[in-house]
Amino acid sequence: MIKILVDAMGGDNAPAATVEGCVQALKNDKELYLVLTGRQNDIEAELVKYKYDKSRIEIVDCPDVIDMNDIPTEAIKRKQSSLIAGFWKLKKEDDLCALVTAGSTGATIVGCQLILGRIRGIKRPALCPAIPNSRGSVTLLCDCGANAECKPVMLCQFALLASAYAEVGFGIKNPKVGLLSNGTEEHKGDPLHQETYKYLSKMQGIDFYGNIEGRDIMLSPCDVAVADGFSGNIALKSMEGCGKLVLGVMKKEFSATLSSKIGYLFMRKAIKNMRGQLDFEKFGGALLLGLKKVVVKSHGSSKASTIAASIANAASIYRKGLVPAVEKKLENVDFDTLIPEEE
């Protein structure tokens, strides 16, 4: 049995989408057991809409809710919220394997840092989504928003964390690591990135490729794109915005004339395939790396299918043993020796 905690109140479409996603996830994976945190009445009102195995769902009543406008460090004090209560349970109960939330990113990160806790030796958790790339595989973008301010040691650790995720989660051997910068040449970037380049070049346990540009996230030979959380977030959102605009323009143009409407009938399958290949949310949400347990942050606008994918992803990553894999990788790198000037 794999026991996963789901923040039933997190996200724009909660609890309807989260509850439906939980029911879907239970159907797809017979080993799952889900603990839903949130307003019991609201969750039960959704659950009655579905047929599901009642012995595999448990509700923990949390009357309070955190929304996107709350300041994360304040929000964390509300111990009766679905997210914060979830983090406390996750920390305390050994049999809980993972947490899935579509709630506030800021509050999630604060919960990871201040409640759940990091793997020994890791300075900061990092948010790491899997971006579809031109090889039909994924590029792991790490960090994409957990840390707006970074130091070289953090970027080096992101390289290690995402390499472990690429190996364990996607079966990529010797994942290639690129450093996201404003050009491919070694001298590019600000002092933070120039310094990080030097350390990544001599770091053990990763296969450093060099600097990469934003376009290389989706087009490159790299499996991991290391970024500070500020520019990593901008990269992710810029790609999302572009994808959304392209699909919007496509939809408009493809229904603009009789000819294009006829064409669309012949192309439906091709367009569906295309959308499938470009789906940012194929794996549900982004993983939070560097923590003692698996945490998946699903998009705020997650639909039921995205929540189900996030739960499935959390279960899969737990089964494959990401946390022990990171701990093993950490044994081979002494960050204090690699980066002596730091802290």
Add this chain to the structure above:
Amino acid sequence: MIKILVDAMGGDNAPAATVEGCVQALKNDKELYLVLTGRQNDIEAELVKYKYDKSRIEIVDCPDVIDMNDIPTEAIKRKQSSLIAGFWKLKKEDDLCALVTAGSTGATIVGCQLILGRIRGIKRPALCPAIPNSRGSVTLLCDCGANAECKPVMLCQFALLASAYAEVGFGIKNPKVGLLSNGTEEHKGDPLHQETYKYLSKMQGIDFYGNIEGRDIMLSPCDVAVADGFSGNIALKSMEGCGKLVLGVMKKEFSATLSSKIGYLFMRKAIKNMRGQLDFEKFGGALLLGLKKVVVKSHGSSKASTIAASIANAASIYRKGLVPAVEKKLENVDFDTLIPEEE
């Protein structure tokens, strides 16, 4: 007559594409007169392929060439290169209105800074492309790579420069200015962006909208996205990579089956329209703002049509009086009072 200098040797497809682009530009605009810098023999060997008005093209022989691998501050010492000789001519000759190059971005920026010179009061030039957006208009992204390290005063000046460009170049009244960050909330970002937010809020002469995310560059109500050159470059390239991947997948899927091939025949016009709306290079290259004359940096991979568009854009921006418009805007803002701590 509008006299424009073209770096005939700059870019991956030079001088073939640059020379062909020059010939196209001359045909489209009867007032143009072009000065091509580069290897005279190579340029002449291309020119003989076309019919054009010989009285409207002049060649300045420059035996040396700067390529992407040169270090910009070293490259600038090569005064016989097509780009550097171009900058010296542009600075010295009053009747030259603008320079167009598809050469090295780094060398172009160094040429702007060290040879051509900035408008009085402007700290740094900024690279500012026009990105297609969901309103069928453009978002001006400023800076997108000229300055990897920024200070608040620079970002505030980018807001002013790009606002002037939006007004003069695209006829947008009271352009809305967003600050590119890792979230929309006021507290988001690193100290540089948090501080800049405060100054932009009280700055005269611009209409500050607040923080925007990467997705808002293509999807938002803003006309200007202010960015430090590091994350602005990453945003631009990330969108380019995404656009390229989407078009690549589309091409593959649309020719994968007989059904989709038939569909394509009905959709050719729709797909052409779509590509037109999403073309990053509709206006040729990115403008360099804050300089005494108009400089357009065309993409390294520019084809002839892109070079022609860049030349047309340079002529248009000169005609519309961007430089005097910036100077006028500068009269209303006292940056030393606005940002007293700076320098």
